[in-house]
Amino acid sequence: MQSGSGHMQGGQDGPAWRVDAADPGAGAQVRLSGRWQLRTFSGRQPDMAAELARLVAAHPQAAWSLRDVTRLDSLAAVLLWRAWGRRLPDRVDLRPEHRTLFARLAAMSAAPSAPVAPRSEAVRAGVRPLLSHAVELLALSGQVLLDIARVIAQPSRLPWRDLSAAVFRTGTQALPITAMVGFLVGVVFCYLSGRQLQQFGADVFIVNLLGITVVRELGPMLAAILVAGRSGSAITAQIGVMRLNQELDAMTVLGLPHGLRLVLPRVLALLLVMPLLVAWTSVATLAGGVLAAQVELGIAPGQFIERLRATLPILNVGIGLLKGVVFGALVAIVSCHFGLRTRPDTASLGRSVTASVVTSITVVILADALFAVTFSGMGLRR
């Protein structure tokens, strides 16, 4: 007697998989045949699994025959295994090559361990890493100072070629973008503040306002943020890829210290370049201001510059340039730090670059606040 329930088949190429279920009372038999292969399941696997589960439920005591199964791939084996409840049926007829497959599945016994959720990793990324970052940054800064001392004693040890390449990449190539951003910010800033000052008839004070904010605050900040974004990320990515390629290990083994060969040239380059970029950005921003002042408030450029010279204490220029030096060093050290901390996988590289840029900018703003407090009484007329 043929049971109505157990008859299904599928697949398109060759002899497809096939199930025949006979249910003559006690001696129920389920016979599988054909190619039980991944590709011949054209439908969705959950349907297939449900189908098999129904089959097992309908014939709980059945004898299973897989004699005529020509191919049995891992997916089919796993599906059968799960339908059988992770054990072979009491009566089952298997080909020897399929027996090994099920033996493996039996050996795996318990279900594969659930994936360790990366969540725990995220939770741990709380306070302790922050501390370890701070300690490592401090150590790296100390290392840079020691390296600088060593290079002063023995200038030939400095990789001059790397230094000049870094100066070119972080400095020369940053000129257009810093000039453009500075100029536009100058135009917008002057336009908006000019409107406010006009209400009090204090048009000409735009020069005082623009001079002090741009030279002392805006220029260094703009330059630092742009450099953190373009050079800082590049430094982290470059050193990170060197970790991926085992170049860092190779350097260690060859006795080339990372500090002297990688960190120092980049830190020195930014130390040298940042004050220049700050000056450049400030000039571009003021130029934007000059333009907007002429158009919006009718202040002639000659008048603007004259008044700027008269009202801006020169000390502010010094503070701006000093900020440039400090910000440059901070961005370079933070970027190198995250580059060196990269672990040898691509996801870690991505995280490092993000963390590097975010941390650089945050550290720069913190440092800027410290500057504001330290120099609060200097260079400002009352």
Next chain:
Amino acid sequence: MSPTEGVVLDVEGLETRFGHQTVHRDLSLQVRRGEVLAIVGGSGSGKTTLLRQLLGLERPVAGKVTVFGTDLARTDAAERAAIRARWGVLFQQGGLFSALGALDNVALPLRELRRLDDEVVREVAALKLSMVGIGPEHHHKRPAQLSGGMARRVGLARAIALDPELLFLDEPTAGLDPVLARGFVALLQELAAELAPTVVIITHDRETVAALASRVAVLSRGRIVALGTVADVAAVDDPAVSAFFAHDAAGASAGDTDPPRVGA
């Protein structure tokens, strides 16, 4: 021309050129169903480029590569996807995704089918890993945390994740020490017996060839200079062939002191 029955992979008059450098000229090769073909040759003979051609990663300047009866250069995305579900590749460098753990690396091709339960996917992946002798304690390790030999085995598990009909192995034993290499060859033998795929091995290791290959193709100067069983090919009088088979006998090879063992 319809490909003859039983030919899984057919290369006809293949020509590869990079700029002015011709890598392959008029190269023809057939791989028959169920055989284990080793493609051997010295470094720079164009082995790896040939593999890239077979995988459709390079486009031939002339000639064509037919896989499962489909010309690779004339396939659309769906056909290519169908072909790629039927073959598996073990890359020389492993090609494991460094951001994923071992289990997820093996599960990836199964997940990409997009019609399987994730629980089933993980169980199949775990089964594949157990086939290559990787236990559950290593399932979550990233490739960087695995030893070279283990990473190679995870790569193999990923290559066989879909029970491929056609398996490409690029330098399967390169960079492994002789003991590990022998173990890996034994593993390949075992899996070849269990899964019975057609295998194409790119190698320069004579021991691998002797242990696994049913046929050998010697690649030299951009073409196949000898093709046949190991014994047949060893008898061919060609500098490239004798260079390959006499290498160890001359003691020129480093790292392996076994006496030459040709034929099976």
